Amino acid sequence: xxxxxxxxxxxxxxxxxxxxxxxxxxxxxxxxxxxxxxxxxxxxxxxxxxxxxxxxxxxxxxxxxxxxxxxxxxxxxxxxxxxxxxxxxxxxxxxxxxxxxxxxxxxxxxxxxxxxxxxxxxxxxxxxxxxxxxxxxxxxxxxxxxxxxxxxxxxxxxxxxxxxxxxxxxxxxxxxxxxxxxxxxxxxxxxxxxxxxxxxxxxxxxxxxxxxxxxxxxxxxxxxxxxxxxxxxxxxxxxxxxxxxxxxxxxxxxxxxxxxxxxxxxxxxxxxxxxxxxxxxxxxxxxxxxxxxxxxxxxxxxxx
Numbered sequence: 315x316x317x318x319x320x321x322x323x324x325x326x327x328x329x330x331x332x333x334x335x336x337x338x339x340x341x342x343x344x345x346x347x348x349x350x351x352x353x354x355x356x357x358x359x360x361x362x363x364x365x366x367x368x369x370x371x372x373x374x375x376x377x378x379x380x381x382x383x384x385x386x387x388x389x390x391x392x393x394x395x396x397x398x399x400x401x402x403x404x405x406x407x408x409x410x411x412x413x414x415x416x417x418x419x420x421x422x423x424x425x426x427x428x429x430x431x432x433x434x435x436x437x438x439x440x441x442x443x444x445x446x447x448x449x450x451x452x453x454x455x456x457x458x459x460x461x462x463x464x465x466x467x468x469x470x471x472x473x474x475x476x477x478x479x480x481x482x483x484x485x486x487x488x489x490x491x492x493x494x495x496x497x498x499x500x501x502x503x504x505x506x507x508x509x510x511x512x513x514x515x516x517x518x519x520x521x522x523x524x525x526x527x528x529x530x531x532x533x534x535x536x537x538x539x540x541x542x543x544x545x546x547x548x549x550x551x552x553x554x555x556x557x558x559x560x561x562x563x564x565x566x567x568x569x570x571x572x573x574x575x576x577x578x579x580x581x582x583x584x585x586x587x588x589x590x591x592x593x594x595x596x597x598x599x600x601x602x603x604x605x606x607x608x609x610x611x612x613x614x615x616x617x618x
Contacts (some may be wrong), residue, residue, distance in 0.1 A: 325406025330375025332376055332377075332403070336399050336403055339384040342356060343388075348388070357389075360542075363378045397450075424481045424482040425485065425492070427482075427548040428479065433543075434471050434475075437471075437540070442507070445461045446514045446517075468507060472504075479493075482496065492603070503596065505592040507587075513586075521577060528567060529582065532586060543593075553604060
């Protein structure tokens with residue numbers, strides 16, 4: 315599995331489920347001495363359990379598969395059930411033990427993967443925002459297919475990050491402070507993309523008007539901010555909040571340019587305000603995440 319927690323949980327269930335299935339099949343063979351017809355019926359029952367409950371619980375899945383394998387090999391291959399049970403028990407212990415030991419020695423900690431997942435999300439949101447911006451400023455030269463593509467990519471990046479956060483939360487040693495900061499960053503990113511989606515919706519619900527000069531400035535600084543946050547999460551550049559563009563000042567200038575009563579200008583004013591709030595908050599949360607990461611890294615170094 316791609317992370318420590320699910321590798322060990324599924325590995326444990328694999329071992330426990332296999333032995334449970336062997337116990338079930340052994341008990342059925344020794345207690346019932348099933349004839350061929352009864353064995354076929356038991357295969358049908360085990361197949362039902364496998365298909366009905368297996369997808370919801372890996373332990374039930376492995377238990378049913380193991381018992382099913384014993385019965386089917388005994389019927390089709392003519393191999394004595396005892397031989398199948400012993401071989402499967404030995405192979406499972408060896409294979410499962412090797413896998414768990416290898417991952418225990420050389421684990422892939424999700425805490426090292428989360429920053430890249432968040433940075434990828436911000437990159438995808440930057441591409442999405444750029445596509446929406448281009449439709450506002452030069453829609454005649456663009457096609458809806460590009461917008462559909464970057465929106466889908468942003469949705470995929472969000473799903474990947476949410477899955478990474480879930481894996482991180484189940485990981486041993488995941489600090490509550492770091493987890494709460496990460497979830498706060500995820501919430502801020504949701505508010506950001508909701509505002510971008512609202513801007514996209516405004517393309518079809520409002521009448522086109524000439525883009526304001528300050529909109530270009532604001533949009534450039536939004537893209538720069540997203541780039542800097544992603545780079546900081548990848549530790550590819552020093553990060554200081556005060557060095558980021560002043561989006562609030564940009565938004566203030568944007569609101570006071572053009573006629574605020576114009577439908578599209580009013581929409582843009584509102585949604586760019588939401589973008590400003592979410593990005594300013596996300597910048598502070600990113601700084602907090604980096605500080606927590608540095609503190610925890612220093613603590614681990616001292617312990618070793």
